[in-house]
Amino acid sequence: MSFLYNLCSSSSGNATFIGSQAEGFFIDMGTGVRTVFRFLKDARIDKKAIQGIFITHEHSDHVKGLSTLLKYLPVPVYATRGTLLALYEKGILHNGNRMIPLNGPADIGRFIVTPYATSHDAAESVCYQIQEKNGATAAVCTDLGYVSEEIEAMLSECSTVMLESNHDREMLRNGPYPYFLKKRILSDSGHLSNAQAAQTIQKLTQGNLRQLLLAHLSEHNNLPSLALQSSLSAVGEHPCEVYVLPKWGEGRRFFL
Template sequence: MAAMDARGIDPRALLAVLVTHEHTDHISGLRVLLKKLRIPLYATAEVLERLRWDGVIAPDQEAFTVEAGRPFSVGSLVIDGFDTPHDSVHSVGYRVQTPDGRRVAVATDMGYISDGVASVLTGCDLVMIESNYESGMLSVCDYPYYLKRRIASNLGHLSNDGCAKELTRLVRTGSTRFILGHLSENSNTPEMAYQSALTALTQCGMHEGRDFLLQVARRSAPSEMVTL
């Protein structure tokens, strides 16, 4: 709520909340938000069940089930949920289409870019994509070994290199605006994530400001507003 206030957004303008999965870093504050605003919640059946079981959402919370590949509408927006490979009960990203046909995708928490994810992201005007860790930093950070293996697995998170590789594909297929998100505090830095993506894009002949726009989402503060 404070983040919305900081950007001049009236929380009462929110029409719904879309949840990607049930991990704590994605649902912190959800209970309070839903209680205050009384708006619908969208999530997969597995995630809704877990949220109810854990008492995160009230028994009478208005909730709708998201199924990958089955679009739904919130106000004038058409939204597609798509599966992302991650070690949760069910993890999805979302692609949102505006009435004039512009498309925005949010794709985080995925160990790799699956064919399904790649298909959904192709042609989007704006893509927020995970750039979670830098491989060298992950190998020497103070995480326990099992956690390092989990993060780097196909059901973990997307590395800077994996993100950069996907960006070079996306820019060639027409996407021009990218936001790097879900950066680890312990195994990445905004500068490393940005430089990894920028280097990959420039090496394939693209120029920032002409062929693409690139920014990094802030970890713990509101990022700049983006206008399509």
């Protein structure tokens, strides 16, 4: 049975595994080799079962473990052309790595993984929809300034949605960040606030939503209880489980 496992989720590191013991892949690699191998050992997943790593964008909280991991686990890296080029220019990817540019759905084992463009201050950022062939559909959607109609339609097809709920607007406004950074986060190419996430979640309650995972919480400008409160109100009476992803994975698997 396929599941989603989040290894870490915050402004300092993001990485998610999707698959089963037989096969699977990562989305982003913002954590170290040791964390990845501990997860694989605990979940009894063989290294050979890992088919690739999908990258959303080149910001360090999504790729800081990538180049070292590829030395131990030389799997293909899937990303948009813009992201691959940015990673190459930063020296994170090199000619020895297998780079697979995405311009549409990727067929990977039991899954179809489709990139959707996000508005974020990176070269060519995306979020991903993951469709298990003859099975459930999930989304991993973080680092976006606003939710486009296209992304909203994509999310409404999914039963498991991992969605950014980055900051509480008041905490951010009154918090310690310098003005330029506050402006960046609040902009259309920044991050989703709890209120923006809630607006989207409310619309998703008309669709297939069954598991909602709140992701990429800011460590300085949010509280898990604020993100949860805002999403719970948005979910209303819709039958759906809501879960706030902690900074470090707690061993919980979300079956698709």
